Amino acid sequence: MRKFNKISTKIKVIGALLIFLIGGVIGTTAYLTQQNTKDALLINIAGKQRMLTQEISKTIFYAQYSKIFDFSEMDKASHEFIEGLDTLKNGNKTQGIFIVSTEEISNQLDKIDYLWGNFYKNIKDYKQMAASSIENEEEMKKIVDFIYANNTILLENVDELVTMFTNHSEGKINFIKTFQIFAGILLFMIFIYSFSQLKSIESHVDSFMQYSKMLADNEDISNLAPIQLEAESESEILEVSDTINCFINKINAAVGHSNEALLQSQKASSKLEELTDEFDTILDELKDRSLASKHLNNSEDIVIASTEELINSTKKLTNIKKELDKLIKNCQELK
Template sequence: MIKPTTISTKMKLAGGLLSFVIIFIISLTVMMNQMSKKDSYIINIAGKQRMLSQKISKETFFIVHRHTNDFRELNTAVGLFESSLKDLLYGNDAKGIYAPQNERIKAKLEEVMALWLPFRSEVEALKSGIEEVRPDMEVLTPRIEKLLMLSDTVVQRMVKANLSNIHIDLSGRQRMLSQRMGLYVNRYLRLANAQDLLVFSDARALYNKTIKSFLDDPAVKNSPEVYAIVKENNAYWEEYIVYLEHVIAVENGINKHMAYVYEKNVQLLNAMDEAVWLYTAHSEAKNDMFLKFQYIALLVGLIIIVYAFVMSKEIIEHLEGFVQKAKELAHGDVSKFSTLPVTLSSNSEDELQEASSHISLFVHKVNLAMKDSEDALKKAENAVSQLQQLAEDVEDVIEDMGIDEHDKKTFDKNVNATEDIAIQSAENLIHVNRMLQKLKKKPQCDGR
């Protein structure tokens, strides 16, 4: 792992990592809230499917047993159940519903769809049966009354024709059987009780047997009026029984559809309920995962904070060491640092290392300047001494040569100017040397 060696890099690294963790936690929290809203919405829709399955069954039973053709509530429930099921199974971006996010939910919704398609077909067939049988049931009572009236007319005609008591008794029983059939067929159409259908079937067989026997009876044939009403009764009976068989057949189909709805409703409800629990478990698993990510991010954030603290402490220690070296330089002998430069530990930051190297270079240059100044001062003093000695020698030579006074003064003046220049240069060098010495001795004085 590459370790940062500069203060700016360390600060940027700690700040960048901490910023990344904070942004990550905020983004994760926002995303988790959005996903939780969507999950809650989807779970609500899936839970509503359970209610709709029960509503469909309830409306079906209500329509059948109340003998009504009002399918509005049933159609609404069926349409909403199917559209919501398709949204759950295939997703609907417009409504914010996503497709199943794991195979278990998808498999369970496919199972619900497999139950729903035949279930819906049975409901539609039941509606068609009801729409077909209701008009026939509306004329059932008038038909029963007409059969009763014809059966009663047969009795009256037989009495008027003075037929035997057996004929009158049998024709009277026909009136009772017509009423019995009407009663039990009505009960069967309302309650779908198989026992009522058996009673109706027995009454129908007996009525049919009796009416056919009247047609073949010689006594009946010998009475034109009686035979005519019996033939009319039989013709209507045959039409009536075809009508009843059709109504009963349609009602049997409705009852079969009802039985299917009753049986499969529980399976559909249970499958949808399992899907809801799978959605709930999946949502809780996602929330747990998001919480784990948050905890991990918080732990990483704490680690970064500790790392930043340790790194800051390390930087402070290195700065204190640098300041200590600067104090030693300020209160020590500068000349000593020419052989012993200002150095820090090898793990110090690059900026401090660079600053220490510049200070060492500066101290080295100061020492060189002091050394050069001392050397120059010595040379200047030597030059002044030599010039003075040379001037004295020249004056002695001039005295011996006998040069006039005017030339002698001119020559002395030039020699004095040269001496002044040499002396002034020496004095300047002495001043510079004193300044450097003062720079060198000042930290020691301050230390005292």
């Protein structure tokens, strides 16, 4: 959890989310747009199949009643229909068209393939009879009737296939729209999350800077208060604050010890002064006694020496306190 609270980690997570989402939107949209282009080509091929069946039927009807047996256009239309049906069923790598793998479309293509097989067989039979010198008028009429009856069925099934391809393509378009809306909402949420995290970082840094400014402006270092940050603050800020708090605690301890030592030395100095006064009184009373005077003088020298040492210690401790007091002034001058 502490690792995730690092400022660098938060920035990396936000950046990774944005890159992933934007890349996903661009990649998915580009891919589906390309697929829709191929779907449009499939719809165009399927729609053309309807026209080809009508052209083939028209040629047969015209030949039957005009007795002009020119099947060049019909052969061309039949060949184009066969190629188109093969592309719809198996795809075309040259054109970049792939199989549409839906069960509904696959079943419909199989049905059209079956209808076309019977339809095309009768067309070829009609051509053979038309090219034959044998009179086959009755058989040719039956074929024409079959084509007339099945042309509508084939046309309706091809038309249904076109509708299926159209619905399939529209489904992809709707998916793109839905995906883009979802991605937009997700992107908005990431922006809100990013803004909240940046505000949190700004708030924690501001608290730290305010404390640093207060620390620099404070002239009294006798009792510095440690910095208090929220538990969810970023780990980098917490580490710096812990270091500063450690330094503050050491300063507080040093000031406390120096003040206590200074107070004790002052008390000792006061006691020694009292003892000195008492010795002076005793000396006045015993000034006529040479031996006592000698011993008392020695004791007085010892007391005076001790007093001087305590006074020196007091001065040194006072200097230490002054040096600590200068620390704040130096911080103010550097500010």
